[in-house]
Amino acid sequence: MGLFGLFTSEDEKRKEEVRTGARAPDRTERKQCWDARDNYFKCLDKNDVIDSLNGDGKKIAEKQCAQESKAFEQNCASAWVTYFKRYRVAEYQKKKTLERLEKEGANRMAVEGPGDMPGSKKA
Numbered sequence: 001m002g003l004f005g006l007f008t009s010e011d012e013k014r015k016e017e018v019r020t021g022a023r024a025p026d027r028t029e030r031k032q033c034w035d036a037r038d039n040y041f042k043c044l045d046k047n048d049v050i051d052s053l054n055g056d057g058k059k060i061a062e063k064q065c066a067q068e069s070k071a072f073e074q075n076c077a078s079a080w081v082t083y084f085k086r087y088r089v090a091e092y093q094k095k096k097t098l099e100r101l102e103k104e105g106a107n108r109m110a111v112e113g114p115g116d117m118p119g120s121k122k123a
Contacts, residue, residue, distance in 0.1 A: 021077045033076035037084050040065060040072040050092045053085050 017023035025033065043065035044052055052061035052069075061069065073081055102108075 015074075019074070019077055021079055025077065029075075033072075033080060036068075036072040036075040040068040041088065043068040044088075051085075051089045053082075053089070 014023065015029075018025045018029055044050070044057075044061060047060050047064045049057040049060050049065075051057040052065075076084070
């Protein structure tokens with residue numbers, strides 16, 4: 001970034017606007033974000049980290065995945081970074097809950113939408 005923002009290229013300005021959420025990313029920028037996220041998550045997987053926002057997972061991620069984290073944060077809107085990190089934890093918890101319920105003998109049920117209720121009209 002240029003001195004006091006005066007000498008910033010248009011590319012750098014756009015990238016900063018996308019990162020801060022002032023501008024929506026285009027298709028190419030979204031792909032760059034998703035690729036950076038996937039690389040970061042591969043690093044977390046390699047280091048057995050689920051939650052990179054809290055506790056020991058955060059410390060390990062900061063130490064072992066600093067380069068991938070930097071690319072992730074540079075290529076994605078900051079709100080997306082937080083969302084993806086939280087979503088990773090939620091998906092892991094969901095998976096573990098389903099595994100526990102199956103071990104306890106719970107049965108999977110088909111999910112039905114509101115149009116499947118008796119007496120409702122389907123479009």
